[in-house]
Amino acid sequence: MKTGFRRQIAAGALELFREFSKNKAVVEGVHFTSHERPELIGRKALARALSDLAAMGVRRISVGGALARSAWGGFIRMAKEIAEQGSFAGFTDAASGAELNAFFTKDKAARD
Secondary structure, three states: OOOOHHHHHHHHHHHHHHHHHOOOOOOOOOOEEEOOOOHHHHHHHHHHHHHHHOOOOOOOOOOOHHHHHHHHHHHHHHHHHHHHHHOHHHHHHOOHHHHHHHHHHHHHHHHH
């Protein structure tokens, strides 16, 4: 079962694929197979786009705002669920304290 975050990544990757396929930046049978998971197709499309951007001189891309909006979106969805349905079921997708500690510990170690 995919976690909420993984579902969001897959949905984002699929949307990214749709946008790039409009511009023929990624082509089925050339850049991916029809059997690949959407998130892998999206990753390939993103890598291709980032490569194109780097060739144009882009050196830095920030995703901080998108991460913040994603977090606030989750907050709003859960606040609505609690207020409107009295349900806490959406919290099952939340990262555990142990998961968060492991993530940030690994990140800190990589930067030290």
